[in-house]
Amino acid sequence: MSAVNEVADRQIVRPSGLAEEVYRRIRADIMSLKLPPDTRVSVDSLARELGVSQTPIREALSMLEANGLVSKKHFTGYATAPRMDRAQLDELFEFRLLVEPHAARKAAEAMAESDIGSLASGEGAPSHDGFADMDTEFHKLIAQGGGNHLIADSLARLHIHVHIFRSCFRSEIAEEAVHEHDAVIKAIRARDGAAAESAMRRHIERSYGRLRDFIE
Secondary structure (H helix, E strand, O other), X not given: OOHHHHHHHHOOOOOOOHHHHHHHHHHHHHHOOOOOOOOEEOHHHHHHHHOOOHHHHHHHHHHHHHOOOEEEEOOOEEXXXXXXXXXXXXXXXXXXXXXXXXXXXXXXXXXXXXXXOOOXXXXXXXXXXXXXXXXXXHHHHHHHHOOOHHHHHHHHHHHHHHHHHHHOOOOOOOHHHHHHHHHHHHHHHOOOHHHHHHHHHHHHHHHHHHHHOOOO
C-alpha cells in the first residue's frame, strides 16, 4: 500500500447529513427557548457542546438564517431572531388567511388518500414542542396536498415563528386548536372543499385571537 493510500485510509470521513443534524438540534433549541429570541449564538460554544467542528455549525446557521430564525450581524456574529411584534404578527396571519383556506380547499379536492391518513390533529402530543412539530407538519401536508410546494415551504417557515411566539407566553397545548384541526381533517376526508376552506379559515382566525392579546 502506498503512503498516499495509507493516509487516505486513516482519514475520518465526515458523516453525510451532519449539517442537517446540527440544524435540527439548534432549531429545537430555538423553538424550546433554550436559545431565546434576540440572543447571541456562539459558534465555539455550540461546537464544543455538540462535539463537532465549526464547519457544520456554520452551515447549519446559514440554513437557519435562510429560514429567518437567526441573523448574522457585523462584528457580533449570529443571533437568534427577535420575537415578533404586533405588526409582524398581523402580517403573518393576514398572509395565512389569504393562502391556507385556499390550500385546504385544494387538498380536499386533490390530496392523496395515503396523505390524508397521515394528517394528525395534535391530540396526545407529549409537550408543547411535540405539538409544535405536529402542527407544522399538519399545515405543511395540507399545503402539499393541494399541489403547491411553494406555499408548503413558505408556511413551514412561518409556523416556526408562530410557535416561538407562543412559547414566549404560554406552554400549554391549545385544546381548541386540536378540535379545529379535527374539523379541517373531517372536511378533507369528506372531499368537501368548501367545508375545508371554511374550517381552515375559522382555525386561523381563532389562532390569531389566541395570540394577539399577548401583545399590547
